[in-house]
Amino acid sequence: MIIFFQRLLFARGLIPTGSLSRADYVEEIFTPAAGIVLLVSVVFAGIWCWRTGKLFPTFVLISHKESVRAQWGMILLFLLLGIVVALLLGRPEAMLWLGVFLVIDCVVIYWLATAYSTPNLMVPTVPVGSWLRPIRR
Amino acid sequence: MSTYIIAIGGTGARLVEAIIHLAAAGVFIFEDPTLRQEDLHIFFIDPDSRNGNAIARTETLDCYQECHRTVRDVSDGSDQKPLLWMQTSVKDFASWSPRQRGRTLGDIFSRPDLRPSTRSLLDVLYTTREQDMDLREGFRGRPAVGSGVMGRLIQDERRWQDLVRNVQEEDKVFLCGSIFGGTGASGFPTLGRLLARDLRKRRNLRNVKLGGLLMLPYFSFEPPTEDGEINTHPDDFILRTHAALRYYETHALGLDILYLLGGTPSSTRVQGRHNSGGKDQRNPPHFLELYGALALRNFVSTEPRGRSDSLEVAHISRQSEDSLSWRDIPELQVQNRLKYATRFAFAWLSAISPDLEYAKRNPKDVRYALGFFDPKQLRELSDTEERNITVIKSWCTSYLKWLLELHQFGTDQVGWFNCRTFGSLDNDGEPVLNLKDRNQFTNLIPNEDTNLYLNHILDGLCPSPEHRGVVGLAKSLYATISSRSPT
Numbered sequence: 155m156i157i158f159f160q161r162l163l164f165a166r167g168l169i170p171t172g173s174l175s176r177a178d179y180v181e182e183i184f185t186p187a188a189g190i191v192l193l194v195s196v197v198f199a200g201i202w203c204w205r206t207g208k209l210f211p212t213f214v215l216i217s218h219k220e221s222v223r224a225q226w227g228m229i230l231l232f233l234l235l236g237i238v239v240a241l242l243l244g245r246p247e248a249m250l251w252l253g254v255f256l257v258i259d260c261v262v263i264y265w266l267a268t269a270y271s272t273p274n275l276m277v278p279t280v281p282v283g284s285w286l287r288p289i290r291r
Numbered sequence: 292m293s294t295y296i297i298a299i300g301g302t303g304a305r306l307v308e309a310i311i312h313l314a315a316a317g318v319f320i321f322e323d324p325t326l327r328q329e330d331l332h333i334f335f336i337d338p339d340s341r342n343g344n345a346i347a348r349t350e351t352l353d354c355y356q357e358c359h360r361t362v363r364d365v366s367d368g369s370d371q372k373p374l375l376w377m378q379t380s381v382k383d384f385a386s387w388s389p390r391q392r393g394r395t396l397g398d399i400f401s402r403p404d405l406r407p408s409t410r411s412l413l414d415v416l417y418t419t420r421e422q423d424m425d426l427r428e429g430f431r432g433r434p435a436v437g438s439g440v441m442g443r444l445i446q447d448e449r450r451w452q453d454l455v456r457n458v459q460e461e462d463k464v465f466l467c468g469s470i471f472g473g474t475g476a477s478g479f480p481t482l483g484r485l486l487a488r489d490l491r492k493r494r495n496l497r498n499v500k501l502g503g504l505l506m507l508p509y510f511s512f513e514p515p516t517e518d519g520e521i522n523t524h525p526d527d528f529i530l531r532t533h534a535a536l537r538y539y540e541t542h543a544l545g546l547d548i549l550y551l552l553g554g555t556p557s558s559t560r561v562q563g564r565h566n567s568g569g570k571d572q573r574n575p576p577h578f579l580e581l582y583g584a585l586a587l588r589n590f591v592s593t594e595p596r597g598r599s600d601s602l603e604v605a606h607i608s609r610q611s612e613d614s615l616s617w618r619d620i621p622e623l624q625v626q627n628r629l630k631y632a633t634r635f636a637f638a639w640l641s642a643i644s645p646d647l648e649y650a651k652r653n654p655k656d657v658r659y660a661l662g663f664f665d666p667k668q669l670r671e672l673s674d675t676e677e678r679n680i681t682v683i684k685s686w687c688t689s690y691l692k693w694l695l696e697l698h699q700f701g702t703d704q705v706g707w708f709n710c711r712t713f714g715s716l717d718n719d720g721e722p723v724l725n726l727k728d729r730n731q732f733t734n735l736i737p738n739e740d741t742n743l744y745l746n747h748i749l750d751g752l753c754p755s756p757e758h759r760g761v762v763g764l765a766k767s768l769y770a771t772i773s774s775r776s777p778t
Contacts, residue, residue, distance in 0.1 A: 211744035212730045215656060216649050275750055278656040289661035 156262055157188045160255045172247030183246050184255075191237060191256050192263055198233050199267030202226060210273045222279040226268065233260055293330045294463040294591055295384065295454060297482060300337050300474030301574065302506050304344040306467045307333055309580035310381075310587055311348075311355045312693055315686065316632035317375025318588050318625055329463075329591050332384040334454055336441075336478055344574060351689055352383055358686040361679050362762055375628055376635060376769045377686075384457075385450040389426070389440045397422040399440055434531070437477025445485060455489045460498050464490075465590055466546075467504040467583060470535045471528040479505060480544060487545025501546045502590040505539075507532055507553025509579045510700075548593075550586035552579050575720065576697040578615060578705050582607070585625065614704040623778070629707070630736060631773045633694065634748075636687035637713055638768060641729035642745055644684050647672070647761075662754030663764045679761035692722040709737050741777050748772055 163169050165180050174183070202225075206213075209222060237260055241253050269283040277283040298307045310331065313319070320328040333352070337345055355377075362377040389399075397403075400413060402422065413422065421436050445451045458464060466483050468475025483503055490496045508528040532553075539549070554577075609619040620626045647669070650657040654669035661669070672680075691713055698710040699722075712731035714724040732745040752767045 211733075211742075211746055213746060214729060216645060219656070273746075273750065275658050275746055277658060278653070284655040284658075289658060 156259055157192065160188070160259070161185065169248060169251045174247050179247060184252065187246070187252065187256060188259060190240075191259050194236065195233060195260050195263035196267060198229050199264050199271060202229055202264075202268045203271040206272050206276050206279075210276060213273075213276055215275065215278065219279055222276065223281070226280055230261065230264055233264060292461060292463070293332055293459070294465060294587070295332045295334060295458060296587070297334045297336065297454075297464065297466045297486070298348075299466065299468030299478035299482065300472055301342055301344040302469035302472060302475050303467050304335065304337065304342075304348040305574060305576060305580050306504065306506070306583040307335065307348050308344075308351045308576065308693065309584040311351050312690055313581070313584040313588070313629075314379040314381050315355055315358070315377055315690060316628045317378060318584065318628055319379045319591060320375050321592055322624070328379055330380040330382065332382045332457075334384045334450070335386040336482070337386075337388060337474055351693070352381065354685050354689045355381060356383075358682050361682045362765065374766055374769055375773070376632060385453065387445075387448060387450050389437075389444050394425055395423050396426070396436055396440060399426075399443055433473050434477035434535075437473050438481045441478050441481045442485070445482065455486070455494060458490060458494075458496065458499055460496055463500040463502065463591060465502045465504065465587055467587075468506070470505040470551075471508045471532050475506070476531065476535060479503065480538070480542070483544040483546060491545070500548075500590075502548045502550070503544070503546045504550040504552065504583050504586050505535075506579065506583065507551055509552070509554035509577060510574060548590060550583075550590070552582055552586065554579060575700050576693050577700050578697055581697065585621065588625070589621075614706055616706050620707070627773075627776070627778055630776060631769065632690065633708055634732065634735060634772045634776065635765075635769050636690050637726065637732055637735055638729075638745055638748060638772065639683055639687045639765070640691070640724065641713075641726035641732065642749065643764065643768065644680060647680060659749045659752050660764065662752060663759055663761075663767070676761045679765075683761070683765055688724060691724055695722040695724070706737055709734050739777065743775060743777070748775060751775060 161180055161184060165176055167176050172179075205225065206222075209218070213222070234257060237256050238253070241249055241256070246252055265280070265282075266286075269277065269280045269286045272280050272283060274287075277287050280286075296307065296310065298304060310333075314331060319331065335345070335348070359377050359380065362374075396417060402410060402413060405413065417436065417439070421433060424433070424436065426436075426440065464486060466479055466486070468479045470476055470479070483501070487501055490499050490501075607621060609615055617626050620629070646657045647660060650660055650664075650669040651672070654664075654666035655661070657669065664672075668676075694708060695710045695714045695716070698705045698708065699716050709731075712728075712734050713726050714722055717723050729745050732748075733741070733743060748768070748771050751771045752764070753771065754763065754767065757763070758767045
C-alpha cells in the first residue's frame with residue numbers, strides 16, 4: 155500500500171521527476187527500485203527469522219533482549235546502508251524523495267515482516283513489536 | 292479413601308518427608324480404573340519431637356499443605372484433565388511423644404509407687420541406667436525401653452484412641468520406621484500389634500488393610516564417644532536387625548503386608564557424627580526413603596489377598612550394585628510423575644518466578660504471562676498473587692533441595708536427575724540451589740533423547756477462563772510439561 159501510494163505521488167506529478175517524464179520515472183526508476191527494496195527487505199527479514207529460530211530455544215528475555223534487539227538493528231542498518239550506497243552510485247533523478255521513500259519502505263517492510271515472523275516469546279526484541287502483536291486472552 | 296500413616300521415630304520422619312514430596316508429584320493418584328486418590332493422614336510418634344528429622348518433616352509438611360491449599364482453592368472442577376501435581380490431601384493427624392508423661396522409664400512406670408514384687412520385675416527387665424535414662428532425646432537405640440514405654444502409655448492416649456475411632460472399613464493403616472534404631476524398633480511391633488488388636492476386636496473392623504515398612508540399616512555414623520551416657524552404636528545395627536528379623540519371623544503382627552528395605556554395605560556410608568537427638572539429629576535424605584514412599588504407593592494400590600497367617604513380603608532390588616537409574620523405578624507412571632514435578636519445580640524457580648519479577652517493570656515483555664494477567668495486574672501484583680508466587684516457590688525449593696540431597700548421599704550414583712543443573716552441596720553438606728541458567732532444563736534428565744526446551748514449554752502455555760493468575764499459570768505450566776514431555 156505504501157509503495158502504491160508513493161508511486162501515485164510520482165505518477166500524479168506531486169513530486170518533481172527531473173528530466174524524465176512522470177510515466178517513465180515511475181516505470182524505469184521507482185518501480186524497479188521499490189521492487190528491489192521489497193525483495194531485499196523480505197530477504198533480510200528472512201535472515202532475521204532464521205536467526206531468531208536458532209536463538210529461540212535458549213533465548214532468555216531478561217538477559218538477551220537488548221543484545222538480540224541490537225542484532226535486529228544491525229540487520230536494518232545493513233539494509234539501509236545498502237539503499238544509500240545504491241542511491242549514491244546510481245544518482246537517479248529526484249534522489250532525495252526516492253531515497254526517503256525507499257528508506258521508509260525498507261523500514262516498514264522489514265519491521266512488519268520481522269514483527270510477525272519472530273517467535274512469540276521474542277517479540278519484545280523487535281521495537282514496538284508487542285504493540286503489533288498483542289496477546290489475546 | 293484414607294490411609295493413615297503411623298511414622299515412628301527419626302526414620303519415620305524421613306520417610307514421611309519422602310511421602311510428602313511424592314504426594315506432591317501425584318504418585319498417590321491412581322488412574323485405573325478411574326482417577327482415584329488417597330487422602331493421607333500422618334500420625335507421628337517420636338519421643339524426641341524436636342529432633343532435626345522431625346523439624347524437617349514438619350517444615351516439609353507445612354510447605355506442602357500451604358501450596359496444596361493454594362492450588363486447590365482456586366480449582367473449580369472444570370479442568371478437562373485434572374492435574375496430578377499438588378492434588379493429594381496430606382493431613383497432620385497427630386503427633387505424640389511418649390515422654391510427655393515423664394522424663395525417665397522410672398517416672399513413666401511410677402517406680403516408687405510400685406509394689407515391691409513389680410518393682411523387682413522392672414529391675415530384672417531394665418538396668419538402673421536404662422530406668423534413669425533421660426528420654427527427651429529418644430530411646431537411644433534401646434528398643435526394650437521404647438517397647439515398655441509405648442506399650443504402657445499408648446493405650447490411654449487420647450490421640451491413639453482418636454486414630455482407632457477414625458479408621459473406617461476400607462481404610463488403610465501403614466506403619467513405618469527403622470528396625471535398627473530405638474524408637475522405630477520398639478514402636479513398630481508394639482504399635483502394630485496393638486493397632487491390629489484394637490481395630491479388629493474393639494471396633495470389629497475386618498477390612499481395614501494393615502501394612503508396614505521396616506527400614507533395615509541403610510546409613511551409619513561415626514560411633515559416639517564413651518561419655519557414660521547410653522547411646523546408639525552403629526556397630527550394633529546388624530546384630531539388632533538380625534535379632535529383630537528373627538522376632539518378626541516367629542511373631543505375627545497382624546499385618547497384611549510388610550515391606551523391608553535396606554542398603555548394601557557400600558550404601559550404608561558414614562554420614563557425619565553421632566547425635567543422640569535434638570535438632571542436630573538431621574540426616575540427609577536417602578534414595579531408599581523414596582522407595583519407602585513407593586512401598587506406600589504399592590500398599591495403597593493393591594487389594595489385600597485375603598488374610599492368612601502367613602505374611603506377604605514384597606521384594607524389589609536394583610539392577611546395578613552401585614548405581615541407580617530410571618530402570619530401577621518400578622513403574623513408568625511413577626517415573627513420569629517424578630520427571631514432571633522436577634521439571635515444573637525447575638521451570639518455576641529458573642524462569643517463571645524471575646520473569647514475573649521482571650514483568651513488574653516491563654509487563655508487556657513477558658508474553659506468556661499476558662495470557663494469565665492484564666499488563667496492569669503484572670505491574671502491580673496483588674498481595675494474594677505475590678503470596679501465591681512465594682508459596683509455590685517455597686515448595687519448589689523444598690522439593691529440589693530434597694532431591695539434590697538424595698542424589699548426593701552415599702557412594703551410590705543416583706542417576707535419575709542431573710542435579711548439578713540446579714544446585715550443589717556446600718562445604719557443610721547443605722544443599723544450595725543455583726538456577727541461574729534456565730537452559731539447563733533440557734539437561735535435567737540424563738540420557739533422555741529430547742529437545743524439550745523450556746521456551747517451547749513457556750510458548751505452549753494455554754490460558755483459559757479457568758486458568759488465570761499465578762495458580763492458573765502454575766497449573767498450565769504443569770499441564771504443558773506433562774503433555775510435552777517424552778514418555
